[in-house]
Amino acid sequence: MPGYGSFEIWLIILSVAIGTFFLRYSFLGAIGNRPMPEWVLRMLRYTAVAVLPALAAPLVLWPAATEGQTDPARLAAAIVTVITGLVARNALAAIIAGAVTLAIGLYLS
Amino acid sequence: MQSLRHGALQSLPFLLVIAPFGLLFGVVATAAGFDLAETMGFTILVFAGASQFTAVQLMTDQAPVWLVILSSLAVNLRMAMYSASMVPWLGTASQPTRAAIAYALIDQTYVLSIDYYQNAPRLSLPQRLGYFAGTSLVMCGAWVSCSLAGAVFGRAIPDSIPLDFAVPITFLAMIAPALRTPAHVAAASVAVIVSLLLVGLPAGVGPMIAALLAMLTGAGVETMMIRRRDSA
Numbered sequence: 448m449p450g451y452g453s454f455e456i457w458l459i460i461l462s463v464a465i466g467t468f469f470l471r472y473s474f475l476g477a478i479g480n481r482p483m484p485e486w487v488l489r490m491l492r493y494t495a496v497a498v499l500p501a502l503a504a505p506l507v508l509w510p511a512a513t514e515g516q517t518d519p520a521r522l523a524a525a526i527v528t529v530i531t532g533l534v535a536r537n538a539l540a541a542i543i544a545g546a547v548t549l550a551i552g553l554y555l556s
Numbered sequence: 557m558q559s560l561r562h563g564a565l566q567s568l569p570f571l572l573v574i575a576p577f578g579l580l581f582g583v584v585a586t587a588a589g590f591d592l593a594e595t596m597g598f599t600i601l602v603f604a605g606a607s608q609f610t611a612v613q614l615m616t617d618q619a620p621v622w623l624v625i626l627s628s629l630a631v632n633l634r635m636a637m638y639s640a641s642m643v644p645w646l647g648t649a650s651q652p653t654r655a656a657i658a659y660a661l662i663d664q665t666y667v668l669s670i671d672y673y674q675n676a677p678r679l680s681l682p683q684r685l686g687y688f689a690g691t692s693l694v695m696c697g698a699w700v701s702c703s704l705a706g707a708v709f710g711r712a713i714p715d716s717i718p719l720d721f722a723v724p725i726t727f728l729a730m731i732a733p734a735l736r737t738p739a740h741v742a743a744a745s746v747a748v749i750v751s752l753l754l755v756g757l758p759a760g761v762g763p764m765i766a767a768l769l770a771m772l773t774g775a776g777v778e779t780m781m782i783r784r785r786d787s788a
Contacts, residue, residue: 464601472658474640493774501747501766532732541729
């Protein structure tokens with residue numbers, strides 16, 4: 448991985464691994480049966496739909512592969528992915544639809 | 557033993573999701589410049605697809621180490637919720653058993669198991685553990701072997717294939733089916749808008765701030781909806 452030393456890469460892998468384990472172990476292991484405050488549960492429910500779109504949005508509009516220029520093929524692929532995911536309620540179908548759209552779009556451009 | 561087989565069998569349809577994701581991670585991580593040990597380090601030690609993709613993407617953008625770690629962990633915060641909801645069913649297992657469950661507590665093993673436990677509340681603890689072990693063996697085995705296959709054979713993929721876009725497509729595909737309620741839609745919208753507005757900040761900072769605001773939005777909208785329903 449360019450830009451990172453071996454130590455930094457393994458620091459990242461091990462930190463994320465240990466942190467993730469303790470997130471999974473938290474209530475089962477240490478905290479036990481004490482109920483979590485309702486507002487914490489409420490925030491946790493939205494982590495995935497908060498983090499993943501925030502990461503994806505700039506990659507969709509300004510892809511590094513086109514030096515940050517908006518690319519119609521990639522934009523169309525992203526839109527088709529979201530619509531398919533919404534309609535089909537199926538992540539795999541959404542990925543395939545998005546990939547096919549991207550392939551067609553790049554072929555045409 | 558019968559519960560184990562039952563869990564393993566019911567996991568098979570999920571392989572359609574796990575196997576391509578695993579392959580894709582191996583391919584994407586290798587294309588980004590990780591060697592085999594590092595790629596498999598992520599897969600075996602972290603064992604959480606979305607956060608592995610997050611780490612690889614942010615490192616491709618040359619984000620600082622602390623931000624890569626924080627963002628990748630943020631993606632996994634939901635697992636604390638899974639952990640909490642498993643306590644009534646598996647909380648009485650021994651300490652090492654609970655640690656092993658924690659390691660294998662991914663979206664798919666969680667969803668399958670909690671569904672099974674709720675539909676058959678009279679199961680004994682060994683039966684519940686057997687079922688969870690069955691789902692874990694299938695899912696973990698598939699995740700690790702497919703990721704390995706992707707890392708080993710991914711080098712053969714020509715440069716003309718736009719792998720750069722595999723990560724955003726994967727993220728969008730993972731969240732779109734989850735946009736079930738106005739609160740989820742509001743959270744995702746805030747995440748997108750704020751992240752786009754903050755794009756000038758150093759790599760990874762904008763999405764982190766956007767995600768925090770989005771979580772607050774989701775929780776806020778949910779609270780509002782409950783109040784409205786209660787007062788109606």
